[in-house]
Amino acid sequence: MTDKTRVLYNADCPVCSFEINHYSAYSERTGLPIRFEDLNRDALDEWGLTPDEAARRLYVMKDAQMYSGIPAFIVLWQDMPRYNWLARLISLPGLTKLACVTYDLVLAPVIYRWHLRRVGATSTQS
Incomplete structure (x- = not known):
């Protein structure tokens, strides 16, 4: 195991990979102890998530x-x-709640549905 911060993301998702590739390049360039793991290629059993759960949102360990x-x-x-x-700003109580609602109810579901269309799958879950 590592003491690094670990980020689990969907590298096959254009939106996810664009943002995470930016963070990864910055982290590598500055020597930050952050490991970026693609849910499509790395061991999900270490995360305790199914591929479908992992595709629904960003996870950090x-x-x-x-x-x-x-x-x-x-x-x-x-x-x-x-x-x-940005962490300090979004951590403000009112903004945290607004950001969580926006991410949980709008952004993550839209990106997940786009993912399902891309891979040709359907989901009966919302």
């Missing part, structure tokens, strides 16, 4: 605790000096 959605983004941004300001 830090200090043996798993975060998902906006809390995962906040943990990731806290580990990246360039994005500390």
Whole structure:
């Protein structure tokens, strides 16, 4: 196991990979201890997630605790000096709630449905 912050994302998703590739390049360039793992290629059993669960949102593992959605983004941004300001901003109580609602009810479901269309799958879950 590693003490690095670990990020689980869908590299086959154009939206996800665009954002995470940016964070990954920044992290590599600055020597940050963050590992980016593609849910399509890395061992999901270490995360305790099914491929479908993993495709639904961003997951971050830090200090043996798993975060998902906006809390995962906040943990990731806290580990990246360039994005500390964003972590602090989104961590404000009112903004956290608004960001979580927007991510959970709009952004993540839309990106997930787009993923399902891309891979030719259907889901009866929302």
